[in-house]
Amino acid sequence: MGMSHFLDCRxxxxxxxxxxxxxxxxxxxxxxxxRTEALREMGIPHAExxxxxxxxxxxxxxxxxxxxxARLDEVIRIETxxxxxxxxxxxxxxxxxxxxxxxxxxxxxxxxxRLADGRAVRMPESWRTRMTEEKFERGLHTWIRR
Amino acid sequence: MGMSHFLDCRxxxxxxxxxxxxxxxxxxxxxxxxRTEALREMGIPHAExxxxxxxxxxxxxxxxxxxxxARLDEVIRIETxxxxxxxxxxxxxxxxxxxxxxxxxxxxxxxxxRLADGRAVRMPESWRTRMTEEKFERGLHTWIRR
Amino acid sequence: MGMSHFLDCRxxxxxxxxxxxxxxxxxxxxxxxxRTEALREMGIPHAExxxxxxxxxxxxxxxxxxxxxARLDEVIRIETxxxxxxxxxxxxxxxxxxxxxxxxxxxxxxxxxRLADGRAVRMPESWRTRMTEEKFERGLHTWIRR
Amino acid sequence: MGMSHFLDCRxxxxxxxxxxxxxxxxxxxxxxxxRTEALREMGIPHAExxxxxxxxxxxxxxxxxxxxxARLDEVIRIETxxxxxxxxxxxxxxxxxxxxxxxxxxxxxxxxxRLADGRAVRMPESWRTRMTEEKFERGLHTWIRR
Numbered sequence: 001m002g003m004s005h006f007l008d009c010r011x012x013x014x015x016x017x018x019x020x021x022x023x024x025x026x027x028x029x030x031x032x033x034x035r036t037e038a039l040r041e042m043g044i045p046h047a048e049x050x051x052x053x054x055x056x057x058x059x060x061x062x063x064x065x066x067x068x069x070a071r072l073d074e075v076i077r078i079e080t081x082x083x084x085x086x087x088x089x090x091x092x093x094x095x096x097x098x099x100x101x102x103x104x105x106x107x108x109x110x111x112x113x114r115l116a117d118g119r120a121v122r123m124p125e126s127w128r129t130r131m132t133e134e135k136f137e138r139g140l141h142t143w144i145r146r
Numbered sequence: 147m148g149m150s151h152f153l154d155c156r157x158x159x160x161x162x163x164x165x166x167x168x169x170x171x172x173x174x175x176x177x178x179x180x181r182t183e184a185l186r187e188m189g190i191p192h193a194e195x196x197x198x199x200x201x202x203x204x205x206x207x208x209x210x211x212x213x214x215x216a217r218l219d220e221v222i223r224i225e226t227x228x229x230x231x232x233x234x235x236x237x238x239x240x241x242x243x244x245x246x247x248x249x250x251x252x253x254x255x256x257x258x259x260r261l262a263d264g265r266a267v268r269m270p271e272s273w274r275t276r277m278t279e280e281k282f283e284r285g286l287h288t289w290i291r292r
Numbered sequence: 293m294g295m296s297h298f299l300d301c302r303x304x305x306x307x308x309x310x311x312x313x314x315x316x317x318x319x320x321x322x323x324x325x326x327r328t329e330a331l332r333e334m335g336i337p338h339a340e341x342x343x344x345x346x347x348x349x350x351x352x353x354x355x356x357x358x359x360x361x362a363r364l365d366e367v368i369r370i371e372t373x374x375x376x377x378x379x380x381x382x383x384x385x386x387x388x389x390x391x392x393x394x395x396x397x398x399x400x401x402x403x404x405x406r407l408a409d410g411r412a413v414r415m416p417e418s419w420r421t422r423m424t425e426e427k428f429e430r431g432l433h434t435w436i437r438r
Numbered sequence: 439m440g441m442s443h444f445l446d447c448r449x450x451x452x453x454x455x456x457x458x459x460x461x462x463x464x465x466x467x468x469x470x471x472x473r474t475e476a477l478r479e480m481g482i483p484h485a486e487x488x489x490x491x492x493x494x495x496x497x498x499x500x501x502x503x504x505x506x507x508a509r510l511d512e513v514i515r516i517e518t519x520x521x522x523x524x525x526x527x528x529x530x531x532x533x534x535x536x537x538x539x540x541x542x543x544x545x546x547x548x549x550x551x552r553l554a555d556g557r558a559v560r561m562p563e564s565w566r567t568r569m570t571e572e573k574f575e576r577g578l579h580t581w582i583r584r
Contacts, residue, residue, distance in 0.1 A: 012474055013484065014171065014467045016164035018218045018342075019407065023160060024351040025320035029452045032317070036450055046451065047511035059316040062356045069350070069410055072164045073485035115311065118361055158328055159338065160321045165553065170497040171470070174463035175306045182304055192305065193365035196456075204507070205462040210500045215556050219339035261457065264507055306463065308456035310510045315452060364456045
């Protein structure tokens with residue numbers, strides 16, 4: 001689990017509010033994009049999760065500390081790290097940075113749930129393996145070994 | 147079809163952008179709330195549409211003219227009128243006002259589609275009837291006879 | 293501080309995602325609406341904060357526990373309680389319920405910041421007073437004495 | 439003006455709704471990202487517009503035809519073309535495609551407005567020049583000569 005995934009997201013007008021800064025809920029949207037791309041690179045794309053297994057990850061809990069505001073036109077780099085993987089859940093840590101400035105830190109707990117009724121279910125064993133193994137197919141420049 | 151439905155929506159930070167005004171795409175979100183409440187009062191709530199008939203309304207086309215910006219904390223009144231009802235479609239006109247100021251006018255074409263595959267289908271006859279009849283159960287203060 | 297503010301918000305298509313449930317980040321948007329109305333009833337409307345004092349509340353930290361999903365067309369009741377008020381900050385607790393079911397609990401830490409440069413500033417003394425006093429002007433049905 | 443700008447955007451959960459498709463208002467958000475990147479490559483980034491000139495582009499009018507739905511995890515390619523440039527306005531055409539399928543076509547009319555009061559103003563002459571000239575600095579792979 002010594003891996004980090006990095007995704008860069010630009011702040012557009014749609015992400016800001018009348019305070020002139022990125023709207024606080026939109027950090028969760030940026031984080032979802034980053035998690036999705038991290039999982040995709042491990043071979044766990046959302047659409048396939050739904051089609052093949054009828055399951056999806058749902059967010060069970062979040063803790064988010066805002067440190068500095070992000071502003072229009074800035075590029076925010078989101079680092080995603082998987083910290084724990086259980087039978088039906090996973091915990092991730094996502095760090096928002098602009099250049100060397102730390103903007104926000106998010107901890108997010110995901111659960112595996114059946115699409116049909118939302119019931120919690122164990123995640124497919126192959127996913128657990130992919131999320132915990134040290135080596136996996138990497139996208140260009142997005143995974144960096146610590 | 148000489149009826150108008152009125153819904154008041156407050157502009158929150160979440161609806162604004164760094165330009166200090168309501169973000170242009172959010173007029174469509176406000177309009178969706180207003181349409182949904184108008185249809186609900188005609189006896190066509192979305193969740194029932196899906197459960198009982200497996201169909202939903204999808205947006206086929208929009209034209210939107212922005213006249214004056216809406217700003218934080220303002221209350222926008224949205225008037226919804228059904229202008230045409232076809233076998234599998236309907237056309238609505240939605241007018242955004244702040245007090246006596248006209249802010250925007252939206253024309254929206256809806257189609258009836260199957261949830262399963264998105265295919266266009268005729269809408270249930272009872273809905274057509276409800277959307278075209280002159281009299282229907284009215285919510286408090288929300289429908290005004292022209 | 294033995295007061296609760298209640299706001300009811302309907303879940304529209306715009307609030308849901310392809311998982312068939314309310315998108316997790318949108319709880320923060322609902323919570324912002326509820327906080328804003330709670331503050332408005334205490335005599336602290338956002339637009340005035342900006343115009344008169346050049347300050348705004350910014351979100352410093354959130355903890356959010358998701359318990360049960362909210363779905364299309366449901367009405368969610370959000371209870372807002374002010375738990376702590378400091379010189380430049382406040383902590384609120386917001387509880388999401390559908391009828392008697394508890395859906396989610398949010399803790400949110402707000403800071404008072406200058407609009408011009410985002411610097412933390414003490415909040416006007418009159419606001420502190422309003423946020424901490426037992427009695428205040430109440431809107432219709434929205435504040436209930438515990 | 440025989441130029442096209444292309445931007446690829448992934449559809450995430452945040453972009454979808456309970457109908458299982460991309461929420462109709464989010465096409466406008468994708469289009470804003472594409473326009474912003476097109477303008478940036480012409481040397482007209484939003485943040486600079488605001489800082490140097492105190493002006494911004496606001497949306498005056500949109501026409502949007504939805505042809506086929508976009509779904510979770512799909513990559514949508516948005517082509518942006520500038521069709522007309524006036525003294526204080528511009529008209530763009532934006533085309534949404536998934537591979538060879540046409541998903542939607544948007545026409546958007548922009549106006550140049552002062553940030554301070556929203557008043558319409560002429561756009562800086564250098565911008566007009568950049569938006570109308572045939573040759574400009576191009577980003578990687580994003581501008582294609584027709």
